[in-house]
Amino acid sequence: MNVLASRPRRLESYVCGSWTTGAREGVPLLDASTGAPVAFIDSSGIDFASTLAYGREKAGPALRRMSFHERAAMLKALGLALMDRKEEFYALSAATGATRADSWVDIDGGIGTLLSYASKGRRELPNTRVLLDGDAEALSKDGTFSAQHILSPLQGVAVHINAFNFPCWGMLEKLAPTLLAGMPAIVKPASQTAYLTELMVRRMIETGLLPEGAVQLIAGSVGDLLDHVEGQDVVTFTGSASTGRKLKSHPAVIGNSVRFTMEADSLNASVLGIDAGPGTEEFDLFVKEVAREMTSKAGQKCTAIRRVIAPRAHCDALVAALGDRLGKTVLGNPTDENVRMGPLASLDQRDEVRARIRDLLGDAEIVAGDPDMPRIVSGNAEAGAFLNPVLLYCDRPFEAKAVHDVEAFGPVSTVMPYDRAEEAVDLARRGKGSLVASVFTNDPAFAEEVVLGMAPFHGRVMIGNRVSARTSTGHGSPLPGLVHGGPGRAGGGEELGGMRGVKHYMQRTAIQGSPTLLSAVTGRWVAGAQTQTDGEHPFRKSLAELRIGDQLVTATRRVTLEDIEHFANFTGDTFYAHMDEEAARANPFFEGRVAHGYLIVSFAAGLFVDPAPGPVLANYGVDNLRFLTPVNPGDTLQVQLTCKEINPRVDAEHGEVRWDCKVTNQNDVAVAQYDVLTMVAKTRS
Ligand code: NDP
Numbered sequence: 001m002n003v004l005a006s007r008p009r010r011l012e013s014y015v016c017g018s019w020t021t022g023a024r025e026g027v028p029l030l031d032a033s034t035g036a037p038v039a040f041i042d043s044s045g046i047d048f049a050s051t052l053a054y055g056r057e058k059a060g061p062a063l064r065r066m067s068f069h070e071r072a073a074m075l076k077a078l079g080l081a082l083m084d085r086k087e088e089f090y091a092l093s094a095a096t097g098a099t100r101a102d103s104w105v106d107i108d109g110g111i112g113t114l115l116s117y118a119s120k121g122r123r124e125l126p127n128t129r130v131l132l133d134g135d136a137e138a139l140s141k142d143g144t145f146s147a148q149h150i151l152s153p154l155q156g157v158a159v160h161i162n163a164f165n166f167p168c169w170g171m172l173e174k175l176a177p178t179l180l181a182g183m184p185a186i187v188k189p190a191s192q193t194a195y196l197t198e199l200m201v202r203r204m205i206e207t208g209l210l211p212e213g214a215v216q217l218i219a220g221s222v223g224d225l226l227d228h229v230e231g232q233d234v235v236t237f238t239g240s241a242s243t244g245r246k247l248k249s250h251p252a253v254i255g256n257s258v259r260f261t262m263e264a265d266s267l268n269a270s271v272l273g274i275d276a277g278p279g280t281e282e283f284d285l286f287v288k289e290v291a292r293e294m295t296s297k298a299g300q301k302c303t304a305i306r307r308v309i310a311p312r313a314h315c316d317a318l319v320a321a322l323g324d325r326l327g328k329t330v331l332g333n334p335t336d337e338n339v340r341m342g343p344l345a346s347l348d349q350r351d352e353v354r355a356r357i358r359d360l361l362g363d364a365e366i367v368a369g370d371p372d373m374p375r376i377v378s379g380n381a382e383a384g385a386f387l388n389p390v391l392l393y394c395d396r397p398f399e400a401k402a403v404h405d406v407e408a409f410g411p412v413s414t415v416m417p418y419d420r421a422e423e424a425v426d427l428a429r430r431g432k433g434s435l436v437a438s439v440f441t442n443d444p445a446f447a448e449e450v451v452l453g454m455a456p457f458h459g460r461v462m463i464g465n466r467v468s469a470r471t472s473t474g475h476g477s478p479l480p481g482l483v484h485g486g487p488g489r490a491g492g493g494e495e496l497g498g499m500r501g502v503k504h505y506m507q508r509t510a511i512q513g514s515p516t517l518l519s520a521v522t523g524r525w526v527a528g529a530q531t532q533t534d535g536e537h538p539f540r541k542s543l544a545e546l547r548i549g550d551q552l553v554t555a556t557r558r559v560t561l562e563d564i565e566h567f568a569n570f571t572g573d574t575f576y577a578h579m580d581e582e583a584a585r586a587n588p589f590f591e592g593r594v595a596h597g598y599l600i601v602s603f604a605a606g607l608f609v610d611p612a613p614g615p616v617l618a619n620y621g622v623d624n625l626r627f628l629t630p631v632n633p634g635d636t637l638q639v640q641l642t643c644k645e646i647n648p649r650v651d652a653e654h655g656e657v658r659w660d661c662k663v664t665n666q667n668d669v670a671v672a673q674y675d676v677l678t679m680v681a682k683t684r685s
Helices: 048-065 068-084 086-096 102-122 169-181 193-207 241-248 252-255 281-299 312-327 346-360 419-428 445-458 499-501 515-522 561-571 583-586 595-610
Strands: 013-015 018-020 026-029 037-041 131-138 145-153 158-161 187-188 216-217 234-238 258-265 270-273 307-311 367-368 390-393 411-420 432-441 458-464 504-512 551-556 616-627 636-646 654-664 670-681
Touching: 013 048, 013 193, 013 499, 013 551, 026 193, 037 193, 048 145, 048 187, 048 216, 068 086, 068 102, 068 346, 086 102, 086 193, 102 169, 102 281, 131 515, 145 281, 145 515, 158 169, 169 187, 169 234, 169 499, 187 445, 193 216, 234 241, 241 258, 258 390, 270 281, 270 419, 270 445, 281 312, 281 411, 281 432, 281 458, 307 312, 312 367, 312 390, 312 411, 346 390, 346 411, 411 419, 419 445, 432 445, 499 504, 504 515, 515 670, 561 595, 595 616, 595 636, 595 654, 595 670, 616 654, 636 670
Parallel strands: 158 187, 158 234, 187 216, 234 258, 270 307, 270 432, 307 411, 390 411, 432 458
Antiparallel strands: 013 018, 013 216, 026 037, 131 145, 145 504, 367 390, 551 636, 616 670, 636 654, 654 670
């Protein structure tokens, strides 16, 4: 369907396997610059209980049958397919008021997040359906009762209720971890910009890459959907604090203990260091960053800088520099390539921001930008939602309330002075919990005091200075690998953060039992579980033949003083504990000269390696290496090598095998313990 050709059009929801329009014609959604209708939205008539049930029953099992790597491959293919279509999204995005640069954050940023999760999922998760959380815990002295925490996908549906400002990124940053975890989702975009989300979901469904029902879309109100959420469902919300609180306290959410993640208003602060006066690189970077955060996406970013905290002595220079820079912002229709800032998403939104500026005027004065007379170079002055960037100054921020409480969700920031570092921290904290803060300083002591003071009140803190100026991702960019969310007023939720975000859609369960049964359940061999030895060296086995618990008990090797001296001279590691009997004896841990830890590891490899070419392709490292007991000359080493975990890759002819390696001495006491990591072919060549 050529969606762009048929504007304005009635948006459709994708529920229970088909695209459907609402029963009524719907509410018109207007182009932010021209006021022309782009689409009509209505979801009346949708059976929301069935939509939830469809996701749970149809898509949930299909997603859970896939391994993490299969889901990661699906996300990658999906991301690449969307990338191919991205110009179509850019064309429609302009109607939301977004410039090309704004749309880049939303569209390329959103697809990039999907691709980043695909790649991190492949690299950081095993190719399994269950995730192990931490190591096994021994619960009995004789080793017959142990425990392992596991994470398995929740069996409900994730309902994502999104804000209007990022119709693509807002959806994809939540979908990526949800789908990777193995959970289906229902996307509910904010109405104002839902036409762009609808187009992207349409293209996603058309790829055929997703199991049916894995992503459903509701264009319009969610009706009674929340009445039907259950204990295995998740609800995530981004938007205003008032709506968030209402949904979080919905009887079905409370009654069924539904996981609820909220990201709401945030009075993000940026602090200029005392050292960063006019003439320093940090001052210039700060001015650039504040102006950028105020104008990109017309300030409609949950992470935008709302409070500018600056040394009192530098405030005049700062206000002048910011006023100058903001005054040069070219405002107009974003389809005009000279335009640097588009309109707000809607006239309602502009009226709302103007009202919030009036609230701020109780505490602050406007020092740059007229909120009523937009200076536009293109677009419709009456029907377009244009607003100049507005800078305010609050001279007594410790006596003020509104500047720390009122979020004007547009190109609006307030400068406030401080005298000492602790005052800057105090002001930042008055936001009562924010998504992000930044500090611009080149003074390590100032950075330490301010960052540690602000950290408990923020989900992310960025330090800007001359060194990172060219590589910094900036104050306002949430990144897939970093936590996005904030305490208190910011909603108390946490999204992204790499694999942390995936775990929000999984249940953590402590499994207790005998080691052999634990291994059977988790797919990872644990100490004390059954082992098997069939005479064949496990390094001769391909992935197809290898089994968890396959074990090799090696021959023994006596360590001599000559070995230790040879190793010391050969490697240059002549540390006294290996070379000087008297000094070694004086050491509280040793009773004389000891073997190097790396000599033990090297001898262990010499004992367990099968040298001939075979399915083992490479050793790519060791994990958790610990030297447990000193090895003295005359001690005898032996190795127990046990196949611990097998991870075939989905897109290669090999996979990873983790081996438990335990090195013991003649008294059967463990002297070293670690995991050996190898690449092994799927079949024998
Ligand atoms: P809302 O809270 O009104 O809407 C957010 C989402 O919730 C939208 O998808 C909306 O759908 C949906 N929603 C609203 N009411 C209900 C309900 N009763 N049941 C289920 N879903 C509901 O916020 P807006 O997007 O309109 O933005 C308003 C303000 O929120 C902004 O001015 C800004 O202050 C703040 N905001 C904060 C953000 C942040 O991340 N910090 C991001 C965006 C906004 P629908 O659009 O169909 O009503």
